[in-house]
Amino acid sequence: MVVGSGGREHAMAWKIAQSPQVHEVIAAPGNAGIAAVARCVDVRADDVAGIVALALREQVGLVVIGPEAPLVIGLADALRDAGVATFGPSRAAAQLEGSKVLSKELMAEARIPTAGFRIFDDADAAEAYVREARRPLVVKADGLAAGKGVIVASDTDEALDAIRTIMRDRAFGDAGARVVVEEVLRGPEVSYHVVCDGTRYVALASAQDHKRLGDGDRGPNTGGMGAYSPAAPVTPELEQQILARCVEPTLAAMRARGTPFVGALFVGLMIVDGAPMVLEYNVRFGDPETEVLMARWQGDVLPLFLGAAQGDLSGVRPSATSGAALCVVIAAHGYPGTPRKGDVIEGLDDAASLEGVQVFHAGTQRAGDRVVSAGGRVLCVTANGEDVDAAAQRAYAAVDRIRLAGSQHRRDIGWQARTR
Incomplete structure (x- = not known):
């Protein structure tokens, strides 16, 4: 199930x-x-x-x-x-994502590279720190906030607004009772997933998400407008750093706390001057990263999931993942604000008939014999290819066959790795 x-x-x-x-x-x-x-x-x-x-x-x-x-x-x-x-x-291990405070404290204890930070449960103290810092900062609500509780502030006024929104106005409810205020890191972001059984792990391919709504990384942040794999910035040498400096110390720290991690650990990373730094943890597969990771996994995936669940991944090896995969999110009119729902989607079978293409549904439902939109991110059109260019060509050919009134999508997914 x-x-x-x-x-x-x-x-x-x-x-x-x-x-x-x-x-x-x-x-x-x-x-x-x-x-x-x-x-x-x-x-x-x-x-x-x-x-x-x-x-x-x-x-x-x-x-x-x-x-x-x-x-x-x-x-x-x-x-x-x-x-x-x-x-x-x-539940205890899931607090790696459920509490930004816990995750940052664990990184500090385990000496996992991350941005410098301070934790506040008092709005006055947080505001005083921001005024004294006088530099760009990231303000994070401690708890889950439907992906909206992280505010990157370019100056002091924006940081103060973020603290007011989170801590005083409680825009995210109890998730804003505490905040993490941390320094801004600069560099490309990448997603790295491992599947864990509490002791061992199997590393999956790297991926790179695209958060901004529009081409050229412009517009508001979203839940993700597309992804591709493998991620261009992740060389074999960098991958070894990610595992040795970020993944393995995290899993060891979780075991030491008596909360061994079982499932998919998604480490959000910023590559700063060629070295990985952890931005955050997610305790499940990313979306839309999962779509490209599953598209690239060759062979039976059940032993991966079942081995982790049963506490024994010793016989599971990383899948052969030759080539690349790329996915393009088709979003509803109004997303990421108030998406319009109930619009008829046409061309799904036509798009899915193309070689190497899978059309994954994100926010859809049946209305009689038709499929209609039912959420902000409606579809994730995914394609395999021998490289990112080939995967992009197939994915966009499929996107062009789908019709959804007022829909939005980016045309530059995978730009970091595309040569044409």
Whole structure:
């Protein structure tokens, strides 16, 4: 069973369904695209009791949890307590993403390279520090804030506005009771994923996300407008640094705390002067990175998920990942503000018929015999190729066959690695 309803969950369900060991995939709640590879059951991802009851009723052999919110409230613990093999960290381990304060404290204790920071639970003290600093700063709400609790302030006034928004106005509720104020790092950002069984890990391919809405990295931040893999800045030498200086100390520190990490650890990195520095942790696969990672994974992916869930990845080796993959997000009119919903999507079959293309659904639902938009990020059009250029050519050919009124997408995904 795959828990969730986005493009990440569609990509995982699609790949898991290909395993010769899998009889059926159930999705809770799923979406219109996931329904093509799984049986969708209308249970919310954060309905802990409902998910556990569904897993027991269907005699599910493995649950893969997609989003972060169910992990932070303890869904994985509840499933394991019920005897269900589960891919995803415990509630305690999920605080790596659920609490920015905890994650920064762990980095400091384990000497993991990251930006200098201060922690505040008093708005007056935070404002005094910002006025004294007189430089660009990043202000982060401590708790989960639907991806909106990190504000990069270019000057003192913007930093003060961020503290007021988070701590005084409580725009993100209790997530803003504490803040992390840290220095701004400069360099390319990359995404690095490892799958962990509590002790061992399997490294996946690197990827690079595109957060800004418009071409040339302009416009507001979003949940991600596309991604590609492998990431251009990540050389074999840099990858070894990432593992030795960032991933392995993190997993060792989690074990030392008595909260071993099981599931997908997504390390968000800034490459500063050729060296990796950790921006943040996510305790699940990224989206849209998952779409390109699953597209590049060759062979059966089930042993990866099941091995982690059962606490034994010793027999799992990284998949051969020759070539590249690239995905382009098609977003609804109004995104990332208030997206318009209910618009008919046409051309899906035409796009998916192209060689090497998969159209993953992120925010869709059925309306009679039609598929309509049901969220901000609607589709993630993904393609494989011998290199990033070839993958981009295929992905954009598919994008051009899809029709969604008022939709938005970038034309420059993968620009860091494209030569044409």
